[in-house]
Amino acid sequence: MRKNYVKIVLDLLLAITFVLLMNPRVFNGLPFHEIAGVVIGVAIVVHIGLNYRWVINTTKKIFAPELPRKTRFSFLLNILLLVSMTTVIASGILIS
16 A cells, blocks of 8 residues: 555655746756756656566556457557657757
C-alpha cells in the first residue's frame, strides 16, 4: 500500500510540475524552468523504477497473443512518452 501511495504522490507532483513548466516565467523565471525540467527528468526515472516489474513483464509478453490490447497500447504510449520527454529534456539541457 505504501508503494502505491508513493506512486500516486509522485505522479501528482509530476503533473503539477509539468503544468508549471508550460510557462517559463513561473516563480523565478528561467532558472526555475531549467531546474524543474531536470528534476522532472529524475522523477520520470524514479517513476519507471517504481514500475520496473510491469515494464519487464510487459516487455517479455509484448508479442504474446494473450496480452490485452489495452496493455499493448499503454506500453506503446509509455515508450513514446519516454522518447519524447527524453528528447525534450536533452534538447533543453543543450540549449541551456
